[in-house]
Amino acid sequence: MNTPLLSVEGLSHRFDAATHFAVRDASFEVHAGEVLAIVGESGSGKSTLLNCLAGRIAPTAGRVHYLAADGQRVDVHAAPERLRRELARTEWGFVEQHAHEGLRMGVSAGANVGERLMGQGERHYAVLRETAERWMQRVELDTARIDDLPRHFSGGMRQRLQIARNLVTRPRLVLMDEPTSGLDVSVQAKLLDLIRLLVSRLQLSVVIVTHDLGVARLLAQRTLVMQQGRIVEHGLTDRVLDDPQHAYTQLLVASALT
Numbered sequence: 416m417n418t419p420l421l422s423v424e425g426l427s428h429r430f431d432a433a434t435h436f437a438v439r440d441a442s443f444e445v446h447a448g449e450v451l452a453i454v455g456e457s458g459s460g461k462s463t464l465l466n467c468l469a470g471r472i473a474p475t476a477g478r479v480h481y482l483a484a485d486g487q488r489v490d491v492h493a494a495p496e497r498l499r500r501e502l503a504r505t506e507w508g509f510v511e512q513h514a515h516e517g518l519r520m521g522v523s524a525g526a527n528v529g530e531r532l533m534g535q536g537e538r539h540y541a542v543l544r545e546t547a548e549r550w551m552q553r554v555e556l557d558t559a560r561i562d563d564l565p566r567h568f569s570g571g572m573r574q575r576l577q578i579a580r581n582l583v584t585r586p587r588l589v590l591m592d593e594p595t596s597g598l599d600v601s602v603q604a605k606l607l608d609l610i611r612l613l614v615s616r617l618q619l620s621v622v623i624v625t626h627d628l629g630v631a632r633l634l635a636q637r638t639l640v641m642q643q644g645r646i647v648e649h650g651l652t653d654r655v656l657d658d659p660q661h662a663y664t665q666l667l668v669a670s671a672l673t
């Protein structure tokens with residue numbers, strides 16, 4: 416098989432002063448064009464693991480390697496901060512659970528989308544605006560609102576804008592932390608459809624954290640189940656959800672059914 420886009424080896428993290436590990440000995444790979452879901456109940460370590468993958472949290476132990484577009488295999492946590500920032504600006508996307516954390520609330524919708532392009536060196540105002548409009552259309556936002564501030568948008572609209580801001584630079588790897596939770600059920604369903612469409616059209620590689628098994632079922636080829644910081648089960652999503660082997664996964668599946 417090809418070299419994985421992301422490989423995680425023996426990753427553990429314990430927060431300062433915490434008595435237990437938030438993530439313990441996680442090892443897995445993500446291949447190009449693949450969607451991997453990380454599921455588990457609240458506090459199982461999903462977000463900590465995702466933040467370690469993004470280089471935002473330095474793990475207590477273990478390594479994360481990323482295969483960059485230029486073929487370089489980057490040790491994410493040993494790499495200089497400058498390189499991590501550059502990757503975050505160009506090759507990676509991060510969709511936050513709360514859109515206001517992933518957007519700049521004080522600048523217009525169009526500027527939010529254009530900013531990442533500017534980070535890649537695009538300076539031409541007409542190109543920035545036209546690209547922002549195209550991406551607003553793509554995520555089904557009304558382009559007439561291009562000059563509005565995101566704080567005047569609904570939760571679902573903000574999340575669409577955050578997705579446009581992330582995808583405009585065509586990242587190779589997108590990390591998503593519960594992108595649909597906290598939204599109304601009907602808004603969630605439409606947003607999930609949009610994410611599914613974009614992931615398949617753009618052939619994105621995605622790691623998505625969710626406590627909702629339905630989200631994993633809809634989007635992910637493979638699913639990894641976490642309990643108390645450990646990966647207790649890992650496999651093809653249909654197999655994990657239809658024929659769970661670990662008692663904790665069986666419990667999660669049974670409670671989702673009720």
Ligand SMILES: Nc1ncnc2c1ncn2[C@@H]1O[C@H](COP(=O)(O)OP(=O)(O)OP(=O)(O)O)[C@@H](O)[C@H]1O
Nearest residue numbers: 430433437455456457458459460461462463464626
């Ligand atoms: N900044 C922090 N400082 C100390 N402990 C933390 C910190 N962030 C998370 N934790 C602890 O680490 C463990 C894992 O938390 P984490 O947020 O990764 O879980 P999660 O599965 O993403 O939960 P949720 O779905 O509620 O976000 C929990 O015990 C949590 O209390």
